[in-house]
Amino acid sequence: MKRLQWSHHREANRRLAEHGLSLVQWDVLRHLHQQPDATLHTLAELTFQTDQSMGALAKRMIERGLLKRVAGPGRATRHHLTGEGERAFEAGSSVLESVLAETVGTLTEAERAVLHELLIKAAGSR
Template structure:
């Protein structure tokens, strides 16, 4: 792992230093994951949709938008492209609702992408001990509460 930028005081970081460190780590994960997921022909945003559909089969477009931090409109455009590529399919739900499911091709991309993303995360978070990882997780969840 690389050392922190010189402009931060590791012993007494400001709230901005901590926030920026979280953002830098997230940016590294996203950039690296996008590069590696491209080998599968999917972006990180597309893989995230596949990941959430794996956990929430038959999710509505609105639910997928919320889970992936997108607007309903952008999720609609993304879903249409993913349907065209055979990664997901639209199925009728109750009433006029439209639900989404993984196709066989989408499930393959989801599984392969999960291995890639785990590899990306292991390059940074994998350097933490199990206790440090548990502490980080607990602290992040506490900050979100």
């Protein structure tokens, strides 16, 4: 499993670079697309980063025009995707779909269902 994950990450990063993105940046865009009101702390947790590293990444993504800061309740600062961020998310999503199609996508539907069941079972046995 880990070897496949590494292969996915390497290939996704290589192809995302053509769009000016890294896998980590696309992951932030993906989570903000799914949860537009996520806090910086939530984004850090979702992307397996520290609050500090997520803050630095968000700052760079703001400078590139992918994100914008939005005032939240109290002192909370939220981030939203800009139009450019949405376009980058969509382009990155196509990249990730193609990477997965070339690996897991070569399995039959029945094989993918079994794989999914086994992964869910293994994750639940912790």
